[in-house]
Amino acid sequence: MKHKVILDQTTRNRNIQHHLNELERDNYAEVPELEIVSGTITKPRRTSEVDTSQNRKTKARSKKQLLSQLTVKKNLNALLEESRIDQLPPDIPTYFTAVAGPSRYPPRKFCSVCGYLSNYSCKTCGMRYCSVKCLEIHEETRCMKYTV
Amino acid sequence: MTERKVLVLDNGANTIKAGYALFSQQPKIIPNCRVTRGKGDKKTFIGDQFSSCTDFSGLYYRLPFEKGFLTNWEVEKGIWDRIFSKDVLDCDPQKTSLLITEPCFNLPNIQRTYDEMIFEVYEFQSYCRTIAPWLCIQNDISSLYPNRPQNLAEPPDCVLVVDSGYSFTHIVPFVMGRPILPAIRRINIGGKLLTNHLKEIVSFRYWDMMDQTYVMNEVKETCCYVSQDFLADLETCRKNTRDNPILQEYVLPDFSRNTKGYIREKKRGAEIYDQSDEQVLYMNNECFTVPEILFNPSDIGMNQAGIPEVIVEAINATHPDLHGLFYGNIVLVGGNSLFSGYKERVEKDLRVLAPSEFEVKVGIPEDPITYAWHGGRQFASTPEFDERLVTRSEYMEYGSNICLRKFGLGGDEIDEMSE
Ligand SMILES: [Zn+2]
Numbered sequence: 397m398k399h400k401v402i403l404d405q406t407t408r409n410r411n412i413q414h415h416l417n418e419l420e421r422d423n424y425a426e427v428p429e430l431e432i433v434s435g436t437i438t439k440p441r442r443t444s445e446v447d448t449s450q451n452r453k454t455k456a457r458s459k460k461q462l463l464s465q466l467t468v469k470k471n472l473n474a475l476l477e478e479s480r481i482d483q484l485p486p487d488i489p490t491y492f493t494a495v496a497g498p499s500r501y502p503p504r505k506f507c508s509v510c511g512y513l514s515n516y517s518c519k520t521c522g523m524r525y526c527s528v529k530c531l532e533i534h535e536e537t538r539c540m541k542y543t544v
Numbered sequence: 545m546t547e548r549k550v551l552v553l554d555n556g557a558n559t560i561k562a563g564y565a566l567f568s569q570q571p572k573i574i575p576n577c578r579v580t581r582g583k584g585d586k587k588t589f590i591g592d593q594f595s596s597c598t599d600f601s602g603l604y605y606r607l608p609f610e611k612g613f614l615t616n617w618e619v620e621k622g623i624w625d626r627i628f629s630k631d632v633l634d635c636d637p638q639k640t641s642l643l644i645t646e647p648c649f650n651l652p653n654i655q656r657t658y659d660e661m662i663f664e665v666y667e668f669q670s671y672c673r674t675i676a677p678w679l680c681i682q683n684d685i686s687s688l689y690p691n692r693p694q695n696l697a698e699p700p701d702c703v704l705v706v707d708s709g710y711s712f713t714h715i716v717p718f719v720m721g722r723p724i725l726p727a728i729r730r731i732n733i734g735g736k737l738l739t740n741h742l743k744e745i746v747s748f749r750y751w752d753m754m755d756q757t758y759v760m761n762e763v764k765e766t767c768c769y770v771s772q773d774f775l776a777d778l779e780t781c782r783k784n785t786r787d788n789p790i791l792q793e794y795v796l797p798d799f800s801r802n803t804k805g806y807i808r809e810k811k812r813g814a815e816i817y818d819q820s821d822e823q824v825l826y827m828n829n830e831c832f833t834v835p836e837i838l839f840n841p842s843d844i845g846m847n848q849a850g851i852p853e854v855i856v857e858a859i860n861a862t863h864p865d866l867h868g869l870f871y872g873n874i875v876l877v878g879g880n881s882l883f884s885g886y887k888e889r890v891e892k893d894l895r896v897l898a899p900s901e902f903e904v905k906v907g908i909p910e911d912p913i914t915y916a917w918h919g920g921r922q923f924a925s926t927p928e929f930d931e932r933l934v935t936r937s938e939y940m941e942y943g944s945n946i947c948l949r950k951f952g953l954g955g956d957e958i959d960e961m962s963e
C-alpha cells in the first residue's frame with residue numbers, strides 16, 4: 397500500500413543531511429527508512445557522560461584511574477560542546493570557522509537511479525530521475541528511502 | 545642524547561605511518577582500526593594484524609577517529625600498544641622522543657588527552673605534536689616542480705598544501721613555514737565517504753555490497769579515476785559495451801576460494817566467457833562520478849564547494865601580495881591524491897578559476913600518503929625539532945600549558961598575512 401505523503405522542502409533537506417551523516421559511519425550497513433514527517437527524528441541520539449572538570453589533577457591519580465578516565469568514550473558532538481570553541485570570538489580561527497563555503501555554481505542534477513543527468517524529480521520525495529524506466533525503479537525500490 | 549630515538553608517527557584516521565627517524569627509510573603503514581570478523585570464529589585484528597586477515601566479508605570496524613578527530617582512546621590505545629610492542633616497532637617510550645600528527649584545528653580538550661596519554665600513560669621522554677601538512681612542507685618542496693628554472697629552485701616562501709585524506713580535505717596555506725590559520729579551509733569530503741557512497745550506489749544498481757567495505761574500497765582504488773571532461777565521459781558511458789572504454793568488468797573476490805578481485809579483460813565480438821560462477825561488477829559511470837564528489841560535493845547534496853574552488857577561497861583569504869606565490873606552489877597530498885587524473889584536474893580547473901596573470905603550478909610527491917612522515921623524518925634531524933619538543937619533566941612541572949605554547953604553529957604576526 398502506497399502512502400500518499402508529499403515531503404516538504406525542509407524535510408527533504410533534512411533527509412539529504414541525514415544521508416550525508418550516514419556516509420560517515422564506520423559500519424554502514426543498511427539503508428534506513430526516510431523521515432516522512434517533518435520535525436520527527438526517529439533515530440535515537442547517543443549521549444554520553446561529559447567530563448566537565450576542566451582541570452584534571454595530574455599527581456593525585458594513579459595511572460589506572462587516569463587510563464580509565466581517558467578512555468571513556470565520548471562522541472564528537474559531546475567533545476565539541478565540551479571544548480567551548482563555539483564561544484570564542486569569531487575572529488579566532490577554529491574547526492567551525494575553517495569550514496569551506498558553498499560553490500558559486502548551481503548544483504548539477506543526476507538521476508538517483510542510474511547516475512546520468514536528470515531533468516525530472518519525483519513528486520513525492522523530490523529525488524531525481526531521468527526516464528520512465530528509472531522512475532519505475534525509483535517508485536518500486538527507492539521512493540522514500542535515503543539516497544543521493 | 546645519543547640514547548634517544550625519535551619515533552615519527554603520522555597518526556591518520558585510516559592508517560598510521562610510523563618509523564624511527566634515524567633507522568627507517570620508509571614507515572610501516574598500519575591500519576588505524578580494530579576489526580572483528582562477525583561470522584564463525586569471531587577473530588579480532590588489531591592494527592597491523594589485519595594484514596593476516598584473508599576473509600574480508602562481514603567485518604566489523606572499530607575506528608578511533610570520528611569525523612577526523614581522535615575520540616575513541618580505548619581503541620587507539622590498543623593499536624598503539626601493539627605498534628610499540630616488540631612485534632612491531634619495539635619502542636621503549638621512556639627512551640624515545642615522539643613526533644606525532646594531529647588533525648588541523650584539533651579541539652583543545654582532545655589535545656589535552658594526547659598530552660596525558662603520551663606523557664602520563666606511555667611516559668615518553670619528550671614529544672612534539674603538529675599537523676601533517678606542516679610536516680609535508682619540511683620536505684624539499686621545490687623538487688616537486690622539476691621544470692622550474694634553476695634560480696627558483698630554493699624553498700618557496702609560500703606553499704599551499706591540499707591534504708585530501710580519509711575523513712576530510714584541508715587546504716592549508718603556509719608563509720615562511722607557518723600556516724595562515726584564518727585562511728585554512730576544510731571540505732567535509734574524504735576517502736571514507738567516497739567508499740561508502742560507492743558501496744551504496746553499487747548496491748542499488750548491481751550487487752548488495754553494503755556489508756563489504758573492504759572489497760568496495762579495493763574496487764574504488766582499482767577502478768576509480770578523476771575525469772578531465774565529466775559530461776563527455778558521462779555520455780561515453782551510455783554507449784554499448786564495445787564502444788565504451790570506460791566500462792570495466794571487476795571480478796569480485798571469492799573468499800571461500802581465496803581468489804582476489806581483479807579487472808578482467810573485456811571479450812570481443814563472438815567470444816564468450818567461460819561459464820565459471822565468478823561474480824562480475826560492472827563499473828561504468830561509477831568509475832568517475834565517485835571521485836568527482838571531491839570536485840563537486842553538491843553532486844551528493846553537500847553545500848560546499850569542491851577542491852579547486854576552495855583553493856581559490858583559501859588564497860583569497862590571504863594578503864593579495866601573496867596570491868601569485870600560492871598559485872605557483874600548490875602541493876597535493878593524502879590518499880585521494882592517488883586517483884589517476886587528480887593532479888591534472890586540479891590544475892585544469894584552477895587555470896580557469898585563477899586570475900590569468902598568475903602561473904598555476906601543482907606538484908604531487910611520489911607517495912602522497914607517506915609524504916608527511918618523510919617530512920617528519922627530515923624535521924627530526926634539525927635543531928628546531930629539539931626546540932619544539934616538550935620533555936616529560938617540563939610537562940610534569942607546567943602541565944598541558946607548555947604543550948599549548950610550544951606546539952602552537954601560528955604566531956600573532958602571521959595573522960597580518962591574512963586578508
Ligand atoms: Zn536514470
Ligand SMILES: [Zn+2]
Nearest residue numbers: 518520521539
Ligand atoms: Zn520518490
